[in-house]
Each structure stands twice: as C-alpha cells, then as structure tokens.
Amino acid sequence: ITGFDVTFGSALAAAGYHRTTLHDGGTANINRSNDKQGVSSQSFLWYCDVPSKLGPVVDVQVLYDDEPTPPGWEKVPRSMVVSDKRSSHLCLKRAAAGAGTPMNLGSSDGEGDDPAAEDEQPLTEEGDDGVYLWVRRAEPGLAEEWSAHALREGDWVDARDRTSKWMPAQIVAATADAVTVQYKAWAPKWNETIPRASTRLAAPGARTGG
Numbered sequence: 001i002t003g004f005d006v007t008f009g010s011a012l013a014a015a016g017y018h019r020t021t022l023h024d025g026g027t028a029n030i031n032r033s034n035d036k037q038g039v040s041s042q043s044f045l046w047y048c049d050v051p052s053k054l055g056p057v058v059d060v061q062v063l064y065d066d067e068p069t070p071p072g073w074e075k076v077p078r079s080m081v082v083s084d085k086r087s088s089h090l091c092l093k094r095a096a097a098g099a100g101t102p103m104n105l106g107s108s109d110g111e112g113d114d115p116a117a118e119d120e121q122p123l124t125e126e127g128d129d130g131v132y133l134w135v136r137r138a139e140p141g142l143a144e145e146w147s148a149h150a151l152r153e154g155d156w157v158d159a160r161d162r163t164s165k166w167m168p169a170q171i172v173a174a175t176a177d178a179v180t181v182q183y184k185a186w187a188p189k190w191n192e193t194i195p196r197a198s199t200r201l202a203a204p205g206a207r208t209g210g
Contacts (some may be wrong), residue, residue, distance in 0.1 A: 005078060
C-alpha cells in the first residue's frame, strides 16, 4: 500500500485507488455520525497499491479531533467522519522504497473480530456502534518463497478481481509477462489476464485465508 484517500457520497478516488470493503466484500461506509438533518452521510476509505517513489506504507493509526500528527507520520487531509462536531483522520508512516513489511487493510462493522488481524482501531469514537480498522501484515519470508514469475498453467493463486475482491483462481494460460486466471466457481467468460508484476496476484491462501 502506498497511499490513502477518503471520499464522500458517490465521489470516486483517483486512478490507482481501490475502495476498502467489509470481510464479505460488501461496501464499507465508515461514517456512522449523523449530519444536521439526522441522516448519515456516507464516506469511504480508499487505498493505493501503485508503486511510489515515496515508499510503501508500513504502519497506520487514527487521529481523533485535534490530536497532533506524530513526527515522521503523514495525515490524510480529509476526515473520515462527515460531521461539524467531530473529525477522524487516518495517519500513515512510510518506509524507504523497498523496505518495510507489506500490509493489507480492511474494515469491519464491529460485529466480529477478524482472526487474521494483527491490530485494530476504531475509525471513529462511536463505541460499539463504530467501524473498526484492521491491519494484516504479510508473513515474513512469503515473498521469498513465492513468485508470480514462476507461475505455470494449472497453478493456483489468490487474485484480486475488478471489484477489488480477492478470490482463489487458477492459471489457465501463461506467457513470459502475464497470466490468465479463472476465478474459482466463475465461468471462463470472467477470466482475466494479469501482468506477472501486478500486485493483484498473491500466493494461494495469502489473501483469501485458504
């Protein structure tokens, strides 16, 4: 992950950003506060996985209201809460390009813990009715043991589809630069060709848990 953004309502983030989802792949509205009319306005958290010269994000935390940004951290400008009374900003820390431990990001509605989560923070201070942030870091050594450049026809992988959902998939064709995947339980018409260097490919079970 190389960056974050927040949007409101039907607005979309810039190219290269993907909207975070719930565990089941559903849309994750991270705003639970009410506006002046007592109606909840939707806000969404997006992440970018395009390589950046600024370096990858290796840690995140949430700043509430007027909490200062810690030294060496960056604050995402837009608040995740659509409210005149409260604010909640995501704060990120980077490592030098090529350093640091990769991480995945997700959110939940507080109805159950994610067994793969290493850390969890409320995105707002709404108590039990809040939305929570969890961070899952890659297993040490995983990148060394598995490489998309070694994939062959018939191999299984975890692949991220066009809706940014990770799914088990099988390689049905392969070239020197790309592989064609068929998602498990989906018809061949939904097959996709993905560059081997893409971050949309991962070791089997690394993103789907099995």
